[in-house]
Amino acid sequence: MQADLRALFQSLADWTETTESSDKQAGETLLSMTRALVRFDYMVIFAYRDKARPIHLFSTFEPEDYKLFVTLYQTGPYLLDPFYHAARADRAGVMRMRELAPDRFFSSEYYRTFYSQTQLAEEVGFFVPTRDGVTVVVSLMRREKTGAFPATEFGLLSDAEPFMSAFVRHAWGNLAGRFAEMVQGRGRRSEPVSAADRVWRRLNLTDRESSIVELVLQGHSSESIGLKLDISTGTVKVHRRNVYRKLGISSQIQLLSIYLKNLQG
Structure with a gap:
């Protein structure tokens, strides 16, 4: 053009x-x-x-x-x-x-x-x-x-x-x-935590677990997550397994479904 x-x-x-x-x-x-x-x-x-x-x-x-x-x-x-x-x-x-x-x-x-x-x-x-x-x-x-x-x-x-x-x-x-x-229109004085933060707290995830699964959902590999959080790839995988076990799921699609459902809940 x-x-x-x-x-x-x-x-x-x-x-x-x-x-x-x-x-x-x-x-x-x-x-x-x-x-x-x-x-x-x-x-x-x-x-x-x-x-x-x-x-x-x-x-x-x-x-x-x-x-x-x-x-x-x-x-x-x-x-x-x-x-x-x-x-x-x-x-x-x-x-x-x-x-x-x-x-x-x-x-x-x-x-x-x-x-x-x-x-x-x-x-x-x-x-x-x-x-x-x-x-x-x-x-x-x-x-x-x-x-x-x-x-x-x-x-x-x-x-x-x-x-x-x-x-x-x-x-x-x-x-x-x-x-x-x-924010005021929603009846809050401030937004101390985001919608995503509230989801992870509701699901009883630790801060580290929350950080890792957010990056997983964004499309980061375990290697990329390790570099961003300055932890080993093995540690990332351990946290991911722990989250899946805690939530009773076995796949990323189930993780995304839980995430989106709780965002809108």
Whole structure:
């Protein structure tokens, strides 16, 4: 695809005349600018802050796809998403999903049970840390029939990243208050533990066991978990066996089922 510079500059001109904009207006402006550069099927913009449920800011999904990519995602699967973990780590820049995914992500039960339903060939994200621990992620998705982003188009996105980040900070530079309102709306003053933390406590897992099974569900191998937690691969396997025995299960798919069921319980 050849970049449409006229459309890009027209979008920029329209944006400069806007004093204030809603999430929808900002998202549509960003959509027009990005579509002038590269081809993609969907755009979705989420804001992440620590372990809170992400805030949906904008997307281009039809109703059925919205249920999968937004509604279902927000109920718990986001906790296993590589984009969520990159946002929590304050990563910045434009990155491909496959660059961020754990070593066993594409063979994990999370991938088979949830992510494969998206039928995506590739997902690319602009990661923009704003303030108060909030990171906005602008995700561009291409379906299997469209194929992955060619190197030339990914190069255009990389070149556009400084402007994209500046636009996002201008449009969504003060989201901490919205996260606070979301928590208050649920009748809590604060969120001392995440939904995932509450699941592991309910299942009576130790902190070490919880850390290990979360990484298992994210798609890390025992070797990768050992490196992240600075323990031996053998110790990781012992903890995994203990968790399976404690929960009365024998497979990762059963572990994921228990996890998701308790998240929504």
